[in-house]
Amino acid sequence: MTEWFAIIMGTCLFVLMIPVIYRICVGPTGFDRILAVNVIGTKTAVLLVIIGTLYDRVEMFVDFALTYALLNFVAAIIVSRYLNRTISLKEMEAREKAKKEAKAS
Amino acid sequence: MIESLSTLVLATTPDAGNEGFMLLKIVGIVSGILGLIFFLGSAVGMLRFPDFYTRMHAAGKGDTLSTMLMLGGFGFVTMDDFSLGSWLLLIKILGVVLFIYLTTPTSSHALMRAAFEDDEMPMTEEDLKKSKKRGKKKS
Numbered sequence: 001m002t003e004w005f006a007i008i009m010g011t012c013l014f015v016l017m018i019p020v021i022y023r024i025c026v027g028p029t030g031f032d033r034i035l036a037v038n039v040i041g042t043k044t045a046v047l048l049v050i051i052g053t054l055y056d057r058v059e060m061f062v063d064f065a066l067t068y069a070l071l072n073f074v075a076a077i078i079v080s081r082y083l084n085r086t087i088s089l090k091e092m093e094a095r096e097k098a099k100k101e102a103k104a105s
Numbered sequence: 106m107i108e109s110l111s112t113l114v115l116a117t118t119p120d121a122g123n124e125g126f127m128l129l130k131i132v133g134i135v136s137g138i139l140g141l142i143f144f145l146g147s148a149v150g151m152l153r154f155p156d157f158y159t160r161m162h163a164a165g166k167g168d169t170l171s172t173m174l175m176l177g178g179f180g181f182v183t184m185d186d187f188s189l190g191s192w193l194l195l196i197k198i199l200g201v202v203l204f205i206y207l208t209t210p211t212s213s214h215a216l217m218r219a220a221f222e223d224d225e226m227p228m229t230e231e232d233l234k235k236s237k238k239r240g241k242k243k244s
Binding site (some may be wrong): 016020028035039043045053066072077 | 137145149152160164168172175176183190193194197198204208209211212213215218220223225
């Protein structure tokens with residue numbers, strides 16, 4: 001019974017991941033894409049536990065799931081910081097331009 | 106110490122029938138199906154919502170709760186007996202649940218902050234009316 005539950009649940013997870021993959025492909029902004037990647041990474045941790053129950057070695061696969069969740073979190077934080085820094089550089093340039101214009105006038 | 110603890114745990118294992126395990130499995134399966142329902146809501150929201158912030162609302166909430174429910178359900182389903190190894194496994198899975206409970210809202214908050222400083226404005230009512238007009242023209 002446990003095996004069949006794991007198989008059905010993994011299949012349902014894969015089917016429900018298709019809209020999220022669509023959001024990765026045609027997301028209007030980059031933030032949509034990284035958000036969808038974050039969702040899929042979180043679900044992959046669940047899938048790893050399901051694979052572990054299918055192979056009867058859950059105690060090994062749980063560590064993989066923990067590592068995957070950690071990497072996912074770090075990736076999301078790093079991408080958000082990276083985009084934030086580029087934006088603040090843009091703002092700094094705009095402010096410098098405004099200052100120069102104020103001095104010129 | 107550990108041996109005595111494990112023998113104590115083994116001694117208190119209910120020998121009469123598998124009712125306890127069946128109850129645990131039923132609780133785990135119900136929790137997993139609830140998690141699938143929440144993830145269905147999250148996926149539909151990510152597919153159909155018009156704005157980045159609304160999509161982030163769907164993704165952040167549904168994703169966190171569905172992952173926690175599914176992982177907890179599998180932690181209960183995989184408990185075949187009350188031995189020390191299965192208790193350790195359950196505690197490990199609950200540790201993953203705690204980690205996801207802490208980190209997923211944090212990462213979505215950081216993404217929201219970065220998007221807001223990127224001049225990604227939230228959708229107003231006028232934008233919604235415009236998009237509805239466009240849809241009517243197309244159809």
